[in-house]
Amino acid sequence: MRALSYTVAPSAEAAVARFAAAQGSARYIAGGTNLYDLMKLGIEHPAHLIDVSRIDGMDAIETDGDILRFGGRALMTDVAYTPVVRDQYPVLSESLLKAASQQLRNMATVGGNLLQRTRCMYFRNGAGSTSMVGVYPCNKREPGSGCSAIGGLDRTHAVLGTSEACTAVAPGDWPVALMAMDATIEMLGPEGPRNLPIAEFYRLPGDTPHREFNLHPGELVTAITVRKTPAGRASTYHKIRDRESYAFALASAAVALEMDGATVRTARIALGGVATTPWRSRAAEAIVTGSPLTPELALRAGRAAFADARGGQHNAFKIELGARVIADALIIAAERRA
Amino acid sequence: MEDERSETTQTCGVTRRVVLASGAGAAAASILPLEQRAQAQQQFARAETGQTVQVSANVNGRPVILEIDSRASLLDLLRERRELTGTKKGCDHGQCGACTVHLDGRPVSSCLTLAAKIDGRQVTTIEGLAEGADLHPMQQAFIDNDALQCGYCTPGQIMSAVACVTGGHATSPDAIREFMSGNICRCGAYVGILAAVQQAAKVMEG
Incomplete structure (x- = not known):
């Protein structure tokens, strides 16, 4: 790990100014659960760390008005256990509680979690050693070096949104729930504040898999907002893992419904663990909208979400697993209607 | 056996850990008596490279002011600079x-906590749980x-278990x-851990 300076930013404006002054060699650090880990793995090499975890007010959780507003440095634990979130938006609370161990939830922030990087083992474990490319080529880590996962050990990799350059899966749970809830990301950068719908925040890998976020250099996530909706109550974050708890998703689904009796009035469906970005499925939503929800219809919606999926060497099981996770999530969410 | 061992420790003032540390350390100090050799090793280990930052925190109820490498983890600060070796390094990646x-009463993974971040805050380790001789x-x-x-995972298990109840x-x-x-727990002591948390919960919750 390279020697670095560490400073605590007193305000978001000061953080952004310091970042600009460092001319590309700085990183913001909040919980550090991902960044510090990547520094230990030789993937991130900042010369300057700007700590944004003590910025006054940036940990506020506001639930009074028409929107839920989560400060960028609010802890995952604190958002998950906020009564309004826990009781009226289970999809949000569950996505946070299933995302990490309680230790990590006490460290990681809801803003930083949006930027968590892939768990692709070739990305994480291939850096350093004998050449610039590292032990394993990786287009995300060293653009243009190639992809070791394609044709390799790709059991955990994506089946949706992949490209010839990268099949790494987006690791997050919280971003998937936010995708279903049409969240807005508030940022502050050198050019001032900016808001972006979460649907526009993540980039498909295409031929530039190292560019994962539509975040301008020096921009800091200051808050996340979610418009209040009755769909929050009939919602769930359903996550299937290799073990019962504390593991990344093999397949997950964030589902939120508005129901008229047994009939689905509106549906929001997003997927995790199966795609290169948090993945909204309008196709699945269209299948259940306007119809009484039955297990058969739910599974048909699940299958529709994977119509364009492409399995690799070892991950094709995710196509059927993912469809069934959606189907189960739809039933769980529907059972929670008022 | 237990009594014999602690008696030996008291007699020569050297613990297993000091012996191990000096064995791994400065060869130049090998002509020194064991105790001095251990001190030399500890001084060697305290040479900070890189850039440093000063932290002022409270660790197990005691104020601590240290000049540390800005890259250091809280785990390494506790083990290498405060000799609080109850806290264990397992994966060093938060897994x-x-x-x-x-940290301020909440469990955290000290391996992924940048030591610089504890400035002005309170840290409690496994060594800080007992009150005198009372566990x-x-x-x-x-x-x-x-x-x-x-027993390697036990200090971490106990710190989480306390927070589980509180x-x-x-x-x-x-x-x-x-x-x-x-x-x-690699040994798979989960049945006993669950029973322990349930027993302690009854005591702690009165």
């Missing part, structure tokens, strides 16, 4: 829970329920298992 300590009810419960085999999460076996899932 096993062996390094769990409390914390959770420590006693781990002994009573055989909640360990090799945070109101010890409501059912499933709730305890879920809360404790960030602490991996």
